[in-house]
Amino acid sequence: MEYIVASCSDKIITERIRKVVEEDFHNEFLLQFPSSEKAILERLNFELPELVIINFSDEGLSSEYLRDQILQDSWLHNFGIVGLYDRKSDKEEAILEANKDINLLTLIDFSRIESHLGKSLRIINTNRQLIFQGFLADKLVNRMTGSFQIDNHDYLVSPVYGGLLAISLVRMGKIPAEDRHGVQMALSELILNSIEHGNCGISYSEKSDWMATGESIYELIAERCKEPKIASRKVTLNWDIDDELCKFTIRDEGVGFDVLSFREKLKSDARDRLHGRGIIMAQMVASKLLYNKTGNQVSLQIKLHKDVENAAPAGFSDEEVIRVKAGDTLMRSGEFGDCIYYISSGKYTVYHRGNPVGRITPADIFMGEMAFLLNNARSATVVADTPGQVIKIPRKSFIEVVKNYPQYSIFLSKILAQKLVRSNESVAAEHTASQSLHSDCDDTDPDVLEV
Missing domain, CATH: 2.60.120.10 (Jelly Rolls)
Structure with a gap:
């Protein structure tokens, strides 16, 4: 059973968090709610949790104090963070900017705790080896590949995927810690674009008109996903990381877009520059950003640093x-x-x-x-x-x-x-493979020759 330390003094929010964890993760997590900043810091130092929940709109516990303490010894405090906030009193952008130097994987509004907190925790727990366990020390091949399948309904928690991969790159010494936030945001924005404009076919003008009514883009995505064909579409994120290059490929199941035409619009139209911030953010961190001709697949390539140094304890x-x-x-x-x-x-x-x-x-x-x-x-x-x-x-x-x-x-x-x-x-896997080999190479098999 893994520890989750939660910084939250609001009793109503606390009970909502507890209910999600107990209902969705029966006996998987031990949830703790320390009552003071000092008690929280003691839990972080001595329980060494891999996952922390922070209420950034909490009036009783200072998230600024916790952030500063985490940054004082980020080597020890390398856990993933799920943030909660009240969008009625705080701005998401301001919280993200103030906490860009800590491992904030996602930020969830109070109104979405029941629908999205469990999803975020499930994604993190399923893929925890990316940032919490590192590479196997006995492996000689320094390469990592893998993929995520992302549903349209996971739109609001999709930053978790980018966060997991960005933190993993820092842990492996592939990129400096100060580049983590940029890589996380670039991947997150490209995933969001693939869901919005790719799978759901929402144009930039449709998005602007919808949001002008005061509704969020998530409601428009939910509306589009009432159509079964759209709801079934996925976004695939593949990664291939070696000593010199990190390549992320993001593909949606939509019809694509005119890449060359949109690139020209970005150069001249302020409105399109605003809507194209995902592409712009990706260009800022990428060595190369390549789209296929259809416009439904993008490859983000990052040349890796040779001299990245981890922060000293x-x-x-x-x-x-x-x-x-x-x-x-x-x-x-x-x-x-x-x-x-x-x-x-x-x-x-x-x-x-x-x-x-x-x-x-x-x-x-x-x-x-x-x-x-x-x-x-x-x-x-x-x-x-x-x-x-x-x-x-x-x-x-x-x-x-x-x-x-x-x-x-x-x-x-x-x-x-x-x-x-x-x-x-590793030993168990080698033993299993050895047994399988001996079984496949039975001496009575006429198609197998001893050499």
Whole structure:
């Protein structure tokens, strides 16, 4: 059962949140509502939740205080955030701008808690490995591919998808933290465009006229989706991320649009520039933005930085920084493990008895922790594949830091537990594959020859 820490003092909103979680996620989440900012911060530091709900319109608990505390040690506070707000008193744009430096995955108006909070939590929980578990340390292929299928009715929670992927890129050391918000917004806007204009066929003039009546675009989408053919359409978001390039492909099931004509309008017509903000935002973060001729598929490509450095944990900011070059040996098998390394940047290969057995990236956070904690000799050699930077933390310094930041020891324990689980899953998968291979290669099979 996973923890969800919620910052909300409004009793009515609290009960609405509780009801959604209890009805939609029976025994999946343990929901906590600390009564003060101090109590919330203690939960964030020592429970280390992977998901937090913040009421940004709360008059009893300061979301500004929590934001500032999160930013003081964003390395530790790397959870995903679902925001709630009252659109009658607060503007969505202002909240998003004020909190663009924290992992705010989506922002839901009070009136949509029952219809959209559960959806958001389900999307995050289903895809939690993207930002909460990182890459498997024993995998040698540093590439990630995958896809999302997005319904039209998920329009208001679609920013969650962009947020998950953007945070994942930061966690993997692919983009700097300051670029996360731009990538998230670009992906979100392109998804929204695919639902609005692609699947639902809503023109820019129709959208303007509808919203001039005071209604939201979501109501117009719901109206269009009363037609079964439109309601059944999906948006597909594919991603392919390697060492050098990140490629997102978003495709809808609509008839498309005249890409060349619209591009010319963006250059001259202020009204079209306003409506085309999704494309403009995507152009701001993209190395390339490519549409197919039909206009129902867009590819957002981002060239990845070679020298991205993760923010150092606040407690280790005074420790020795080591810059490595490709080919440098950071640790050798058999040497005493008297220090642990925090990985700021770079990619590293793990060798056991001369054979490559794993790959380490900033997503692994630490290296050398097993020998360090067990007071043993190193069991493997680690060599840098690329230039990088690590922070060397001797045992004495680590103990002193833990005295001042006791939550770090809990976080390290959690990392080790996750690595152990992943290792067990990997061994189980290899065992299953081996059994399947032996079964398929029965000696009595005339079509299989031993070589």
